[in-house]
Amino acid sequence: MSESYLDWNNSIDILNKAFDANLFVLIIGPKGTGKTSLVRDFAEIKGANLESINFSLRTRESHLIGTKTLTDGTVSFDEGILIKSMREGNMLYLDEINSAEADVLLRLDEALDDRRQIGLKESTGEVVKAKDGWFVIATINPLTHSGTKELPPQLLSRFPVRISMEYPPEDIELQIVKKYVSGDFDADILQGIKLANTLRQAAAVEELFYAPSMRETIAYGKLLEKGTSPKEAASIVFGNVYTQWGNIEHQKVRDIITSMFGS
Numbered sequence: 001m002s003e004s005y006l007d008w009n010n011s012i013d014i015l016n017k018a019f020d021a022n023l024f025v026l027i028i029g030p031k032g033t034g035k036t037s038l039v040r041d042f043a044e045i046k047g048a049n050l051e052s053i054n055f056s057l058r059t060r061e062s063h064l065i066g067t068k069t070l071t072d073g074t075v076s077f078d079e080g081i082l083i084k085s086m087r088e089g090n091m092l093y094l095d096e097i098n099s100a101e102a103d104v105l106l107r108l109d110e111a112l113d114d115r116r117q118i119g120l121k122e123s124t125g126e127v128v129k130a131k132d133g134w135f136v137i138a139t140i141n142p143l144t145h146s147g148t149k150e151l152p153p154q155l156l157s158r159f160p161v162r163i164s165m166e167y168p169p170e171d172i173e174l175q176i177v178k179k180y181v182s183g184d185f186d187a188d189i190l191q192g193i194k195l196a197n198t199l200r201q202a203a204a205v206e207e208l209f210y211a212p213s214m215r216e217t218i219a220y221g222k223l224l225e226k227g228t229s230p231k232e233a234a235s236i237v238f239g240n241v242y243t244q245w246g247n248i249e250h251q252k253v254r255d256i257i258t259s260m261f262g263s
């Protein structure tokens, strides 16, 4: 197991069982809740080669399946990440799968079907069958996340094991932040985590436009380590970002910071 990942909600155990049962896994959760770190850690534990693709509106079917190339008058087929990982039996990580256009995802249905095979109609028509051990993990951000779409139900059904990642309880988040920060700042870090949770709750009920992630609580801890005062670090990391949505939004958060850190 990697030194840095803290498996606080038993996700590694679920992944292990899914792997043994040859069931693909969907991880659902907001940004910065440790989805990518979890998958990397699991691949490391399994000693598996991890291949990743981060989906966006620009992702094309050719990235997954492959493209024809012409070299010195000879046409060949440059296989995409899906086909390569099936042939090699690697671990495939489909990150933010619900950011892609639905038509890009169509071919995944075929490959992720129980037969675990796909016909290469783009080239020779060969049917590629996944090597034993081929394993697929996908993540989606909740639908509130901009640019995300609902996953087509037939694709959703190909990931029958679902792990929900949320922000951890305070004491756990403190332990996670401390993996990245040395020095004795527990009380001050905890205060930053409490602030983050207050902002997350406000964002959840749409009182604020933005919820800070664990990247921010880690950054806050790192600034403390560099000698920044807790209140200043809180303003820099948690407060100032809200000016994007105007002064009223920013002032709301400044008031919260003042009430928690003093004026």
Ligand SMILES: Nc1ncnc2c1ncn2[C@@H]1O[C@H](COP(=O)(O)OP(=O)(O)OP(=O)(O)O)[C@@H](O)[C@H]1O
Pocket: 004, 005, 006, 007, 008, 029, 030, 031, 032, 033, 034, 035, 036, 037, 038, 141, 176, 179, 214, 215, 218
């Ligand atoms: N359980 C954990 N143990 C150790 N570090 C963690 C844990 N959870 C989150 N982190 C740290 O928090 C940060 C964000 O985590 P990560 O990138 O894995 O989140 P994510 O859910 O993939 O985010 P996004 O949805 O934005 O891609 C990273 O620096 C990561 O190392």
Ligand SMILES: [Mg+2]
Pocket: 035, 036, 037, 095
């Ligand atoms: Mg990620």
